[in-house]
Amino acid sequence: MKHLTRRAFITRSAASLAGAAMIAPHLLRAETETLSPNLIGFQSWIVRESIEKDFAGTMKMMAGMGYKSMELCSPPGYAKSGFGPLQNLKASEVKRIINDAGLTCVSCHYGFDELKQHTQERIDFARELGLEQMILSYFGLPKTAVLSDWKKAAMKWPPRPPHFLPEATPQIPTWLKWR
Numbered sequence: 001m002k003h004l005t006r007r008a009f010i011t012r013s014a015a016s017l018a019g020a021a022m023i024a025p026h027l028l029r030a031e032t033e034t035l036s037p038n039l040i041g042f043q044s045w046i047v048r049e050s051i052e053k054d055f056a057g058t059m060k061m062m063a064g065m066g067y068k069s070m071e072l073c074s075p076p077g078y079a080k081s082g083f084g085p086l087q088n089l090k091a092s093e094v095k096r097i098i099n100d101a102g103l104t105c106v107s108c109h110y111g112f113d114e115l116k117q118h119t120q121e122r123i124d125f126a127r128e129l130g131l132e133q134m135i136l137s138y139f140g141l142p143k144t145a146v147l148s149d150w151k152k153a154a155m156k157w158p159p160r161p162p163h164f165l166p167e168a169t170p171q172i173p174t175w176l177k178w179r
Contacts, residue, residue: 041069152161
């Protein structure tokens with residue numbers, strides 16, 4: 001273990017306190033803001049049974065709880081998990097129902113095989129829905145996969161970047177980098 005001198009300890013402590021003093025007002029203000037459900041979105045998976053029965057009613061219920069945004073599960077990709085009825089709607093209709101409830105849909109997540117097999121169709125759906133992000137929920141890799149397996153899978157898709165994202169390249173999420 002490296003020995004820390006008193007001088008180094010005092011210097012580092014002073015620097016840390018100065019940094020904390022600079023950001024503390026922002027953190028305190030952010031804490032009260034982020035505790036409000038008005039700034040917190042929800043993932044539609046948690047209300048999938050309700051969505052299957054009454055999509056518009058479920059969106060209104062969630063908005064009534066104070067939510068302002070949501071992430072959708074891909075209707076075709078998650079059809080057997082409660083999102084089947086949404087397959088019969090155009091993206092513009094899904095967007096209208098979400099917006100009429102007072103919500104926005106900022107992202108939608110897809111499975112890897114779904115995106116590989118229906119790339120342009122899913123991109124078109126995302127654009128029409130007005131999404132900010134398309135989320136890859138899983139690669140379908142085994143639980144024993146290591147980071148190199150994830151990287152190899154990520155580099156297989158897309159074979160070329162979508163036409164409206166010429167500089168796009170697949171990225172490994174930060175949370176996977178620890179493996």
